[in-house]
Amino acid sequence: MTKLPKCEDKKLGLLIDLDTCVGCHGCVVSCKEWNSSGDEKQLSDINSHQKDPVGTFLNRVHSYERENSSTNETETFYFPRSCLHCEDAPCVTVCPTGASFKREEDGIVLVNEDDCMGCGLCAWACPYGARELDLVSGVMKKCTLCVDRIYNEEIPPEDRVPVCVKSCPTGARAFGDFNDPNSDVSKKVKERGGVDLMPEMQTKPVNKYLLPRIKSKSSSVSSGLGVEEETNATGLLGWVDRALSKL
Amino acid sequence: MHPAPSIILFTVLSGFGFGLISIIGLLQFFNQISVVNIIIFSLIGLFFSTVGLISSFFHLANKKNAIKSMSQWQTSWLSREAISSIFCLSIVVGNIGWVFVQNLYINEVGIVLFLLSLFTIFTTSMIYAQLKTVPSWNNILTPALFIFAALAGGSILLMDYASLVLLLIFGVLQVLFWYIADQSFIYKETSVGTALGFSKNEDIRAFDVAHTNRNYLLNEMVYKVARKHAIKIRYISFFAAFVFPMSLTLIFPGNFSVSVLIIASHLVGIYFSRWLFFAEAKHSVGFYYN
Numbered sequence: 001m002t003k004l005p006k007c008e009d010k011k012l013g014l015l016i017d018l019d020t021c022v023g024c025h026g027c028v029v030s031c032k033e034w035n036s037s038g039d040e041k042q043l044s045d046i047n048s049h050q051k052d053p054v055g056t057f058l059n060r061v062h063s064y065e066r067e068n069s070s071t072n073e074t075e076t077f078y079f080p081r082s083c084l085h086c087e088d089a090p091c092v093t094v095c096p097t098g099a100s101f102k103r104e105e106d107g108i109v110l111v112n113e114d115d116c117m118g119c120g121l122c123a124w125a126c127p128y129g130a131r132e133l134d135l136v137s138g139v140m141k142k143c144t145l146c147v148d149r150i151y152n153e154e155i156p157p158e159d160r161v162p163v164c165v166k167s168c169p170t171g172a173r174a175f176g177d178f179n180d181p182n183s184d185v186s187k188k189v190k191e192r193g194g195v196d197l198m199p200e201m202q203t204k205p206v207n208k209y210l211l212p213r214i215k216s217k218s219s220s221v222s223s224g225l226g227v228e229e230e231t232n233a234t235g236l237l238g239w240v241d242r243a244l245s246k247l
Numbered sequence: 248m249h250p251a252p253s254i255i256l257f258t259v260l261s262g263f264g265f266g267l268i269s270i271i272g273l274l275q276f277f278n279q280i281s282v283v284n285i286i287i288f289s290l291i292g293l294f295f296s297t298v299g300l301i302s303s304f305f306h307l308a309n310k311k312n313a314i315k316s317m318s319q320w321q322t323s324w325l326s327r328e329a330i331s332s333i334f335c336l337s338i339v340v341g342n343i344g345w346v347f348v349q350n351l352y353i354n355e356v357g358i359v360l361f362l363l364s365l366f367t368i369f370t371t372s373m374i375y376a377q378l379k380t381v382p383s384w385n386n387i388l389t390p391a392l393f394i395f396a397a398l399a400g401g402s403i404l405l406m407d408y409a410s411l412v413l414l415l416i417f418g419v420l421q422v423l424f425w426y427i428a429d430q431s432f433i434y435k436e437t438s439v440g441t442a443l444g445f446s447k448n449e450d451i452r453a454f455d456v457a458h459t460n461r462n463y464l465l466n467e468m469v470y471k472v473a474r475k476h477a478i479k480i481r482y483i484s485f486f487a488a489f490v491f492p493m494s495l496t497l498i499f500p501g502n503f504s505v506s507v508l509i510i511a512s513h514l515v516g517i518y519f520s521r522w523l524f525f526a527e528a529k530h531s532v533g534f535y536y537n
Contacts, residue, residue, distance in 0.1 A: 001319075002322045002323055055462070057458075061457055062453060062457040062535055064443065064451050064454060065451070066450065067451075081457075081535060092322075093323065094323055094325065095319060096316035098315065098318050114312075115312055117307050117312035118307050118308025118310075119306065119316070120306075120467065121374065124378055124380065124530070125377075126532075127380045127532065129464045132464060138308035196444065197441070197443065198437060201437070201531070202379070209444045
């Protein structure tokens with residue numbers, strides 16, 4: 001059903017730390033691997049080993065540069081983008097077939113592929129580009145928060161987290177219940193000021209982001225390393241410098 | 248947004264068909280139409296609406312589940328559109344049958360047809376107008392434009408001076424829609440800054456691509472069109488959909504064969520207008536790829 005539930009019990013989601021992410025695309029690769037393996041799972045590619053390959057992904061990592069107004073320097077950061085499992089998910093309410101739904105028990109937004117007709121309206125309704133239509137199977141694909149891992153009693157308890165969290169080499173991704181004020185993710189959000197993406201769209205995302213910290217001026221570091229050219233050399237070095245300059 | 252021919256044809260043809268049906272309904276309610284004309288023009292309306300709906304079917308990537316689109320009327324405008332159009336067309340078929348057999352018509356059925364077909368056009372427009380992600384669609388002008396484009400088109404065959412009034416309203420709405428879509432204030436809240444969780448005026452640029460080839464998102468929602476062509480197409484659309492029909496209706500009021508020419512021109516103009524409606528619309532996901 002496309003009516004949004006209250007989700008008063010649990011709000012599962014991801015906390016992504018842009019200060020820690022190094023843009024390695026490890027989460028992208030492991031997500032693609034987990035969600036394409038198995039009997040019925042498919043996250044297809046077209047022309048995968050030829051010219052102009054196109055594929056379906058549930059997670060993409062962008063790179064940006066930002067002017068730091070306090071130091072007048074440009075800083076780079078990486079930005080993993082995936083479904084935010086919004087409380088007011090517009091992708092769910094627009095769905096005409098009932099394929100899109102939000103789970104009442106934990107707030108995960110999912111697609112029932114047996115009901116999807118591939119109209120693509122949910123992808124249009126999502127401000128974040130979190131949904132991609134699989135061009136081979138003709139149904140909409142999106143992040144499942146690895147619902148087939150987090151409750152899976154067949155795998156060891158330490159593996160019962162989304163595969164992107166498990167695979168992140170720098171620990172930039174954390175998984176937890178944002179409804180529980182004592183969970184690790186809730187504490188971190190409080191401590192470091194977790195933010196919503198496009199709050200003006202009124203989607204109330206569950207996933208939160210920690211923005212890059214303001215860095216100190218890099219020129220003070222580089223001059224200390226003596227990288228800059230020595231111009232006022234004296235003594236023997238000064239003589240060599242002057243002699244070579246005359247050549 | 249990607250201007251898919253199947254979707255453009257759907258909004259143009261079903262809009263015209265339901266516009267014609269609503270005009271028939273209005274005339275039937277006020278006793279202003281003959282029995283023969285109800286049958287002939289209802290069949291034309293039925294033809295165009297059905298072709299339009301079939302065209303939208305070709306947009307679906309997984310057609311076998313299309314029937315399920317009638318289930319979510321409580322939240323989904325697309326579901327309401329599917330139900331309302333099928334319901335309306337059933338009444339049209341019933342009305343044609345009744346008029347054909349009895350050789351007279353029930354006025355009250357006319358008002359039902361009028362309201363139901365107007366509601367169907369409204370639901371079509373709300374599929375787009377509901378999307379906060381596309382600011383140029385997300386306002387009252389979208390339903391107003393869809394409804395008056397349909398009514399103007401539908402009235403050309405059956406009305407003369409009333410048709411001029413409807414065309415005029417459509418023309419004004421069309422210019423207003425383009426004017427608003429060009430204003431930067433419609434994007435006033437969203438920027439690459441808010442897309443990434445910063446403040447609105449943060450100075451951020453993409454410095455590398457997230458993927459080396461195009462993908463579904465870029466093909467579907469980051470459709471770029473050369474501005475100079477967009478302006479030219481606006482002139483072509485406005486001339487074909489508004490100026491030409493307006494002048495011919497003034498010169499030859501009530502001339503049926505001229506009406507057919509007017510409709511052909513009007514529909515070509517509306518086709519270009521809808522092409523621009525999609526091609527010029529900017530989706531918020533574009534900020535991530537700025």
